[in-house]
Amino acid sequence: MKQKGVERLFFKLIADEVRFAQLEFRKHRKTKRIVLGSLLACMAAVLQAAGGFLPGVGYMISPFATLPILIGAMFSLQMGVMAYFLTILLLFILFPSELVIFPFTTGLMGIGIGAAFSFFSKRISIILIGGFLLSLGILCLLYVFRFPVLGPTVSNSFSFLATGGILIFSFLYSWLWFEFALFFFKKIKDIFTP
Numbered sequence: 001m002k003q004k005g006v007e008r009l010f011f012k013l014i015a016d017e018v019r020f021a022q023l024e025f026r027k028h029r030k031t032k033r034i035v036l037g038s039l040l041a042c043m044a045a046v047l048q049a050a051g052g053f054l055p056g057v058g059y060m061i062s063p064f065a066t067l068p069i070l071i072g073a074m075f076s077l078q079m080g081v082m083a084y085f086l087t088i089l090l091l092f093i094l095f096p097s098e099l100v101i102f103p104f105t106t107g108l109m110g111i112g113i114g115a116a117f118s119f120f121s122k123r124i125s126i127i128l129i130g131g132f133l134l135s136l137g138i139l140c141l142l143y144v145f146r147f148p149v150l151g152p153t154v155s156n157s158f159s160f161l162a163t164g165g166i167l168i169f170s171f172l173y174s175w176l177w178f179e180f181a182l183f184f185f186k187k188i189k190d191i192f193t194p
Helices: 002-010 016-026 030-053 058-075 077-094 106-119 123-144 160-192
Strands: none
Touching: 016 058, 016 106, 016 160, 030 058, 030 077, 030 106, 058 077, 058 106, 058 160, 077 106, 106 123, 106 160, 123 160
């Protein structure tokens, strides 16, 4: 009984709604797709910069910068990548201190999960791609660039315990964003479907 629940949870195929929406999105004119990608990039930049503009509360808002990139990449990988790089450019202009965090964590995971929707049909594959990219970004910031992305609680020297904790956190966080993206995507579809 438990095995069926786990299979249903992780190995269930994603709905055809995402594939249908991708095909419908490709029917729109290129201008409309570029405008939507630019709008998503602006939203992601504002959400990511919230941590700097509103200390305290803003740090709870900034993780939501993943959503516009993820939604853009779900519709079209090209639009997601465009929104990702536009967000980086906007952060460079508006709030350069957030520029280090976004490309390696929030944005990278959004691109990974969104792109995985185009290439994979099983939930576990999509979650693993997002978790892998997020953990890779955090570990790269922490151990390669020596940037204290997790604050003073985790040192910049390599630790198996810290790395294991980052991997577990990344996969759980990716799973959360996967479920949130599906929920949000269905709500958008309900709004725009006559």
